[in-house]
Amino acid sequence: xxxxxxxxxxxxxxxxxxxxxxxxxxxxxxxxxxxxxxxxxxxxxxxxxxxxxxxxxxxxxxxxxxxxxxxxxxxxxxxxxxxxxxxxxxxxxxxxxxxxxxxxxxxxxxxxxxxxxxxxxxxxxxxxxxxxxxxxxxxxxxxxxxxxxxxxxxxxxxxxxxxxxxxxxxxxxxxxxxxxxxxxxxxxxxxxxxxxxxxxxxxxxxxxxxxxxxxxxxxxxxxxxxxxxxxxxxxxxxxxxxxxxxxxxxxxxxxxxxxxxxxxxxxxxxxxxxxxxxxxxxxxxxxxxxxxx
Amino acid sequence: xxxxxxxxxxxxxxxxxxxxxxxxxxxxxxxxxxxxxxxxxxxxxxxxxxxxxxxxxxxxxxxxxxxxxxxxxxxxxxxxxxxxxxxxxxxxxxxxxxxxxxxxxxxxxxxxxxxxxxxxxxxxxxxxxxxxxxxxxxxxxxxxxxxxxxxxxxxxxxxxxxxxxxxxxxxxxxxxxxxxxxxxxxxxxxxxxxxxxxxxxxxxxxxxxxxxxxxxxxxxxxxxxxxxxxxxxxxxxxxxxxxxxxxxxxxxxxxxxxxxxxxxxxxxxxxxxxxxxxxxx
Numbered sequence: 001x002x003x004x005x006x007x008x009x010x011x012x013x014x015x016x017x018x019x020x021x022x023x024x025x026x027x028x029x030x031x032x033x034x035x036x037x038x039x040x041x042x043x044x045x046x047x048x049x050x051x052x053x054x055x056x057x058x059x060x061x062x063x064x065x066x067x068x069x070x071x072x073x074x075x076x077x078x079x080x081x082x083x084x085x086x087x088x089x090x091x092x093x094x095x096x097x098x099x100x101x102x103x104x105x106x107x108x109x110x111x112x113x114x115x116x117x118x119x120x121x122x123x124x125x126x127x128x129x130x131x132x133x134x135x136x137x138x139x140x141x142x143x144x145x146x147x148x149x150x151x152x153x154x155x156x157x158x159x160x161x162x163x164x165x166x167x168x169x170x171x172x173x174x175x176x177x178x179x180x181x182x183x184x185x186x187x188x189x190x191x192x193x194x195x196x197x198x199x200x201x202x203x204x205x206x207x208x209x210x211x212x213x214x215x216x217x218x219x220x221x222x223x224x225x226x227x228x229x230x231x232x233x234x235x236x237x238x239x240x241x242x243x244x245x246x247x248x249x250x251x252x253x254x255x256x257x258x259x260x261x262x263x264x265x266x267x268x269x270x271x272x273x274x275x276x277x278x279x280x281x282x283x284x285x286x287x288x289x290x291x292x293x
Numbered sequence: 294x295x296x297x298x299x300x301x302x303x304x305x306x307x308x309x310x311x312x313x314x315x316x317x318x319x320x321x322x323x324x325x326x327x328x329x330x331x332x333x334x335x336x337x338x339x340x341x342x343x344x345x346x347x348x349x350x351x352x353x354x355x356x357x358x359x360x361x362x363x364x365x366x367x368x369x370x371x372x373x374x375x376x377x378x379x380x381x382x383x384x385x386x387x388x389x390x391x392x393x394x395x396x397x398x399x400x401x402x403x404x405x406x407x408x409x410x411x412x413x414x415x416x417x418x419x420x421x422x423x424x425x426x427x428x429x430x431x432x433x434x435x436x437x438x439x440x441x442x443x444x445x446x447x448x449x450x451x452x453x454x455x456x457x458x459x460x461x462x463x464x465x466x467x468x469x470x471x472x473x474x475x476x477x478x479x480x481x482x483x484x485x486x487x488x489x490x491x492x493x494x495x496x497x498x499x500x501x502x503x504x505x506x507x508x509x510x511x512x513x514x515x516x517x518x519x520x521x522x523x524x525x526x527x528x529x530x531x532x533x534x535x536x537x538x539x540x541x542x543x544x545x546x547x548x549x550x551x552x553x554x555x556x557x558x559x560x561x562x563x564x565x566x567x568x569x570x571x572x573x574x
Binding site: 013016171 | 298301302304305306308309312313315316317318319320322323326334335336337339341386387388390391393394395396397398399400401403406409410413414416417419420421422423424425427428443444446447452460464467468471477480502505506508509512513524525527528531540543544547550551554555557558559562565566569570
């Protein structure tokens with residue numbers, strides 16, 4: 001797409017674009033290239049000298065069992081959160097799409113958790129499920145489960161999934177609702193005339209027509225779980241117990257800050273960048289297809 | 294409505310009501326906790342109706358802070374507000390100017406410039422966290438508002454949004470304004486800016502929430518407790534040794550931290566939805 005009419009002159013546009021360029025170069029390209037460069041270096045224990053070690057940081061990264069564990073944790077965490085938040089949001093959106101009275105009020109009450117910071121969401125859920133004082137821990141303990149997310153890795157992961165899902169439902173709900181409202185009513189009426197009941201109409205007509213939205217949300221949710229849940233993890237578990245809820249992003253942070261292994265941390269950053277770029281590329285391919293559709 | 298099924302209607306209400314309850318319950322608990330003293334909460338039998346300590350809790354939290362983070366939460370909220378406003382306004386400012394340049398001018402390396410900005414969409418701050426930290430430290434910007442805001446306003450979202458919007462503005466407007474003898478600045482101020490107001494407002498709402506909720510970046514670059522934002526302040530209040538956590542102060546802080554962005558979503562819902570849907574395209 002191009003504009004037919006233009007304003008002439010070179011200096012003015014260059015001046016206009018300068019602030020964004022300067023900030024982008026200083027805070028994006030420079031640090032990103034530093035990360036790539038550092039991932040090939042090894043610093044000595046005092047951070048005084050560094051030598052070029054090639055792919056050694058990457059090799060030693062893939063020799064760490066902790067790194068594989070972080071990968072598995074991330075995979076489990078993202079698939080659970082993506083599945084539950086998409087499923088709950090879709091259920092709520094289909095109900096809100098029905099012509100019911102007070103639909104707008106329900107919508108308002110369902111979308112505001114988007115505004116809650118991930119770290120705060122984590123604190124809220126930690127308080128609710130706190131092993132000694134949590135309001136909802138008592139019923140869990142009453143049925144005989146020794147609930148303790150501070151010590152039990154499965155309980156910790158459950159708590160993380162719950163808070164991350166809670167926070168993400170509102171976002172998915174909004175997009176599903178928009179997607180549902182974009183489906184022409186005539187298509188659904190035609191299916192109804194053909195004798196398809198509500199459930200059948202949902203699975204054979206509505207759900208397939210909604211698939212672009214679902215796919216888009218799936219990618220967005222995975223990116224969300226990768227990066228935005230950092231605050232939840234740091235506030236609720238701090239990566240524990242015993243590193244069992246450390247995701248890839250959390251490990252970059254923990255290794256660089258607490259361990260001081262900048263080369264290894266940089267190598268992890270580079271791998272994350274590759275993952276994000278791949279995810280974004282997938283998303284853009286899909287967006288192009290949607291335009292044709 | 295395709296058909297009228299009272300049962301389906303009933304189920305819709307039930308599901309939605311259940312959804313609202315589940316969504317609201319954690320926040321309800323936090324609000325309740327902010328009305329009790331620590332002892333009531335610690336013994337694990339906190340009632341589900343408000344207590345009488347609300348005034349005391351909010352007063353103490355806002356003005357003095359907790360036992361562990363001896364920083365008045367009022368100050369933290371001020372820091373968060375500066376950061377959120379700085380990010381929102383900064384992003385709008387630099388991106389509307391660069392979008393104006395990219396759409397309305399022809400200059401060398403225009404496409405390159407656009408791509409250089411565009412690619413930054415793919416790199417959230419989390420993946421380049423330590424090198425960015427080092428640069429900010431080298432520039433002497435640790436513990437400053439500039440250091441909090443600057444690295445986060447560099448992103449392509451705003452530029453893409455404005456570019457998309459400018460493309461929908463008919464070319465005739467520029468031609469007419471040229472005939473009237475208006476220069477680039479007049480065209481921007483008198484034609485483009487008034488037309489962009491809704492887009493600006495929508496972007497502001499989204500970026501304000503984004504800025505207010507930042508966690509990792511302020512956690513790294515603030516060392517002085519007087520520079521802490523409220524979202525990281527709350528983490529300091531929850532100590533690992535449970536017995537020492539002042540849950541009433543922590544939950545009061547949580548409620549205060551949620552208030553500004555939630556109010557923005559509720560009262561500017563239309564702009565919020567517009568901003569959310571359009572920045573993700």
